Amino acid sequence: MIPLAQTEQEALVALWEEVRKESDREHTIGRENEKVKFSRFKETYLTNYARLKKRSWRSDEKYLSSQLVPFFGEMKLSEISPLDVQHFMVKRQKDGVKNSTINRELTVLKKMLGLAIKWGCGISANPVEKGNYFSEEEYQRDRVLSYEEEPRLFREAAPHLKPILMCALMTGMRYSEILGLAWDSVDLAKRQIVVKAELSKSGKRRIIPINETLLVEFERLRQQNMGKSEFVFLYADPKTGKLRPVRTVRRAFEMACRRACIKDFRFHDLRHTAGTRLIEKGADPISVRDILGHSKLKTTEVYLHSSLKRMEATVQLLDKAQEKDVPVVSPGCHQTSARPEAWKLILFNSMN
Numbered sequence: 111m112i113p114l115a116q117t118e119q120e121a122l123v124a125l126w127e128e129v130r131k132e133s134d135r136e137h138t139i140g141r142e143n144e145k146v147k148f149s150r151f152k153e154t155y156l157t158n159y160a161r162l163k164k165r166s167w168r169s170d171e172k173y174l175s176s177q178l179v180p181f182f183g184e185m186k187l188s189e190i191s192p193l194d195v196q197h198f199m200v201k202r203q204k205d206g207v208k209n210s211t212i213n214r215e216l217t218v219l220k221k222m223l224g225l226a227i228k229w230g231c232g233i234s235a236n237p238v239e240k241g242n243y244f245s246e247e248e249y250q251r252d253r254v255l256s257y258e259e260e261p262r263l264f265r266e267a268a269p270h271l272k273p274i275l276m277c278a279l280m281t282g283m284r285y286s287e288i289l290g291l292a293w294d295s296v297d298l299a300k301r302q303i304v305v306k307a308e309l310s311k312s313g314k315r316r317i318i319p320i321n322e323t324l325l326v327e328f329e330r331l332r333q334q335n336m337g338k339s340e341f342v343f344l345y346a347d348p349k350t351g352k353l354r355p356v357r358t359v360r361r362a363f364e365m366a367c368r369r370a371c372i373k374d375f376r377f378h379d380l381r382h383t384a385g386t387r388l389i390e391k392g393a394d395p396i397s398v399r400d401i402l403g404h405s406k407l408k409t410t411e412v413y414l415h416s417s418l419k420r421m422e423a424t425v426q427l428l429d430k431a432q433e434k435d436v437p438v439v440s441p442g443c444h445q446t447s448a449r450p451e452a453w454k455l456i457l458f459n460s461m462n
Contacts, residue, residue: 146231148190149183154229155222165308173215174222177202187223188232195219195237199244209244216242252412253374254383255279262370270345271362273327275380277343280324282384282402284311285377289356291342298332301325305403312405319401385413390421 152174160167181198182190195216202212220238227233255263260279264272277288287309295304301320307313320328331342334353338344341355363377381402388398399410 146187146226147183148185148187149179151187151222151226151231152179152183155225159221159225165311165313169214170218173218177215178219178222182219186232187226190223190233190237192237192239192242195239195242199242213243251376251379251382252386253376253379254386255372255375255380259370259372259375263366263372266369267366268362270343270356271359271366273331274343274356274359276324276327278377278380279384280321281318282381282388283318284381284403286311289343289358292340293332293335293342294340296320296328296342298325298328310403312403314403314405316400316403382413385410389413 156167156171156174160170164170178198181201182194185194198219199212199216202215203209216238220236223233223236223238227236264275267275274288277283277291278285281303283291283303283305287305290309291303295306296302297304298320303318303320305316305318307315310316328342331344335342335344338353339355343356344353345356346352347354359377367373367375385398385402388401389395395407395410395414398413399407402410404410
């Protein structure tokens, strides 16, 4: 109802005037959205998406502040073209940045502009295309812990590090998943570990069975804990002697590797080791994918390639020139047997 209209004709004119005003408002909003600059939309993206949805939002903030905003900041969202994206990639390559780093930056850019489309911010198509990404095959690591290196690593590891190493090798869990593991996620009766969604990189809950070796160790840790902490992995505070949750093992791990003369080895390589050993022992890739928490089977395929390389080395054992079981000796390191079973004796002796 139009309150000032006295006749049907006046009401019709007034109605059309309201329609015109509404149309003008819609077009004004559209024109305003087309003027949104990349630098201004950065905070919208971080506040309304990254900080709410991503555990790695600080990485997004770093990529945006250090590289993406300096390059795209003064551009309107609607002005960014696929050619601009290519220019950004060329610049980053000239900066000497690895392709894998550029891909991470492109992922943030693509997600940000995709949300700009979804939220009606004056952009109709995403300029970051699938073909923009660089291949990362040259950077893929296939470093795994050998059976000869394993007993050396456990022998040199600090007491609080040894059960963490065992958990990594027996489950393939990620660094943050292991250190964040609490007793309410460990069911010794069912022999299961529940990796909660908030700890998982994929944001999905998953269940990992506990094998016999890890079960014995968890029972020992449970007895040692006696309700002192909700977390599984603890260390004795050198000042007070109290048991506290382990927050980081980076220094302890590096020192153990150094003393054991194990080079070019990272904590994350323990996860690769677990995946590779599962494949080598005949586990099906889908089960390995589910245990490791990969979102795609393609990610698990890296362990198949690693296994094939080790198989090539294994067939050389059939060569008549290598009939004897020769002890493995590394310069400046402890001598160990080449037999895979040897690590178990050293592991359990070092635990006791």
